Amino acid sequence: MSSLIRPLVRALAPYVPGEQPASPGLIKLNTNENPYPPSPKVLRAVRAATDERLRLYPNPTSRRLRERLAALHGCTPEHVFVGNGSDECLALAVRAFVEPAAGRGGRRGTDRRTLVQYFTPSYSLYPVLTDIHGAVRHPVPLADGFALPDVRALARQGRWRADAALTIITTPNAPGGRSYTTAELDAICRRQRGVVLLDEAYVDFAREHAMALALAHPHVLVARTFSKAYSLCFQRVGYLVGNPELIAALDAIRDSYNVNGLGQIAAEATLDDLPYYQRNFRRIIATRERMSDGLRSLGFEVFPSETNFVLVRPPRFAARTWLERLRDRKILVRWFDSPDLKPYLRITVGTDEQTDALLSAARHILRVRASGRTTRGRR
Numbered sequence: 001m002s003s004l005i006r007p008l009v010r011a012l013a014p015y016v017p018g019e020q021p022a023s024p025g026l027i028k029l030n031t032n033e034n035p036y037p038p039s040p041k042v043l044r045a046v047r048a049a050t051d052e053r054l055r056l057y058p059n060p061t062s063r064r065l066r067e068r069l070a071a072l073h074g075c076t077p078e079h080v081f082v083g084n085g086s087d088e089c090l091a092l093a094v095r096a097f098v099e100p101a102a103g104r105g106g107r108r109g110t111d112r113r114t115l116v117q118y119f120t121p122s123y124s125l126y127p128v129l130t131d132i133h134g135a136v137r138h139p140v141p142l143a144d145g146f147a148l149p150d151v152r153a154l155a156r157q158g159r160w161r162a163d164a165a166l167t168i169i170t171t172p173n174a175p176g177g178r179s180y181t182t183a184e185l186d187a188i189c190r191r192q193r194g195v196v197l198l199d200e201a202y203v204d205f206a207r208e209h210a211m212a213l214a215l216a217h218p219h220v221l222v223a224r225t226f227s228k229a230y231s232l233c234f235q236r237v238g239y240l241v242g243n244p245e246l247i248a249a250l251d252a253i254r255d256s257y258n259v260n261g262l263g264q265i266a267a268e269a270t271l272d273d274l275p276y277y278q279r280n281f282r283r284i285i286a287t288r289e290r291m292s293d294g295l296r297s298l299g300f301e302v303f304p305s306e307t308n309f310v311l312v313r314p315p316r317f318a319a320r321t322w323l324e325r326l327r328d329r330k331i332l333v334r335w336f337d338s339p340d341l342k343p344y345l346r347i348t349v350g351t352d353e354q355t356d357a358l359l360s361a362a363r364h365i366l367r368v369r370a371s372g373r374t375t376r377g378r379r
Contacts (some may be wrong), residue, residue, distance in 0.1 A: 004259045008134055015128040018334050024128030027357055029348040030332040032174075034231040035224035036351070038266070038282070039276040045269035046262055058261030059134055061251070065264050068271045069239055073211055080245040081251060082267075084258050086201055086225040089250070090168070091129050093221065093240075096193045096249045098165045100134035106379040112194065119148070121340050122198065123174050136313075138164060142214075146176030146303065151191060165194045165299055171210060172202045174277035175336065177305030179206040182213065189213055189220050195246065197221045204229035204281050205288075209240060227309060230270050235263035247340045275340050284308050288349045294359040295347075298366060309348045316366065319345050 002010060018031035062082035070077045083089040099113040116130040116330040117138040130137045131229040140160055143149045154160035161167075169188065172179040189196045200222055203209045214222040221242035237259060240250065261300040270277070271317070292302045292310055299315035314322045322345055347358070 012131055013128070015125045018303040019332060021332065025330055027331045027350065027354050029350050029354065029358065030334040030346075031231050031233075032228055032307070032346075032348045034229060034280065034308065035349070035354065036231060037282045038231040038283075039270065041273045041276075042266050042269040045138045046266050049265045054260065055259075056261075057257050058259065058264055058298050060257050062259050062264050063258075064236075066239075066269050069269055071240070072271065073215075073373050075215055075241065076244070079215070079241055079253075081240040081247045081256070082259050082264075083238050083240070084263075085227060085236040086199070086240075087125060088236075088254075088258060089223050089238050089240045090125065090197070090199070091132075092250045092253055093166060093168075093195065093197055094129045094133045094135065094370055095253055098130075098133060098247075100149055101136050102134060112161065112163040113165050115161055115166070115194075117161055117167040119169060119173075120169040121146075121175060121336075121338070122168075123201075124336070124338075126168055135165075142173070142176070146173050146178040148180055148188070151188055155191075162191045163193045166197065167192055167194060168197045170199045170201070172200075172206050172246055172306045174202060174307065175309070175311050175334075175341065175344075177303055177307045177309060177311050179208065179306035180209050182208050185210045186213055191215050192219065195219050195221065197223060197240075199223045201225050202307035202309075204277075205233045205285060205308050214242045218245075221246060226267050226270060229281065229339040230267075231280075232263070232266055232270065235260070235266050237263045237267045244361055284349050287352055287355055289345070290352075291349060291355045291358070292340070293353070295362065296364070298359070298362050300362075302377060310343050311346050313343050314345060319343055322365070325365050326358075326361055329364070331358055 065082055066077040066080040069080045081089065083092065094116060098116055101114040105361050112137040115138045116126065116135050117140060118126045119142050120139040127137050138161055140154065151160045155162055169185065171185060185198060196219060198213065198220065200209060211222050213220045221240045223238065223240050225238040275377060288305060288310065295312055296302050301313040303311045319335055319342065326333055
């Protein structure tokens with residue numbers, strides 16, 4: 001049967017999401033979900049919408065939600081594209097702005113039109129979307145501490161392409177957690193001749209955002225999601241803001257009814273209660289700092305974060321071992337089996353109670369390890 005499948009698809013290494021456990025009672029700190037529920041207004045709106053409307057198609061362009069988002073960001077609805085999560089927005093951007101490589105320079109990437117450029121490490125979906133489209137990956141390593149590198153110097157060395165068809169920048173970075181200033185991002189955007197997509201999935205936990213760049217530059221898009229900060233992972237709603245010509249190109253290739261009706265209603269109701277979510281952002285940020293301090297006191301190296309997670313290098317033994325020992329204690333965290341991330345764990349910020357459980361488990365693991373070493377030393 002494999003002969004019936006395209007060679008490109010047979011060769012794909014698919015994106016691997018965080019574990020979604022079937023076992024009850026686990027503390028889930030591995031997929032960066034908001035630990036707090038949606039606003040009661042959102043829950044009421046969704047419940048009220050579970051009526052005879054379920055037999056009808058939703059608005060195909062998410063019109064009312066686009067109008068609300070346009071008012072929020074000071075633009076027109078023509079500047080806004082709504083997708084089935086920001087992942088669909090990313091996938092459509094690759095399809096709309098990047099040519100497949102076949103016949104256009106192959107895998108060498110000599111043709112700018114085939115290039116998807118992104119920093120690494122960052123969201124591991126970017127190379128998968130590139131491969132699915134048959135385009136050419138152009139990963140560029142971040143500087144130490146997940147800082148943005150000097151792209152001018154990299155361009156002189158031939159390692160940065162100012163002409164890449166699509167350049168994606170995760171800001172704040174995932175999985176590093178580091179945020180970038182609007183001035184830093186603006187400097188890069190001004191250099192690029194292709195489309196620049198600023199992926200702001202975690203921006204509500206950061207001090208700065210770059211939405212103004214999408215409205216100032218005709219080749220810049222900003223991606224946002226209702227999943228991470230707004231507790232709507234289950235509904236899958238994301239959006240892009242940018243030049244109406246770019247937005248129209250995305251609209252031309254999306255599925256006919258790409259965003260479900262309950263998701264649209266939930267997102268609209270979310271915008272009706274932003275103060276509720278802003279309180280939750282402050283709670284999560286405060287817990288993030290407390291968790292970071294607690295882990296540092298136990299010997300973890302904790303990278304500064306402006307997201308709802310932290311990246312850490314655990315003490316004494318390998319990150320993979322920590323992953324397993326925490327899971328033994330019913331706590332899930334994320335470990336990436338890639339050379340640049342193997343030494344680290346990514347830990348979502350949970351509730352205060354979940355954070356206490358994490359720190360208690362870490363202390364226990366370290367005590368057990370220390371006790372084991374002492375015992376072996378006496379033998």
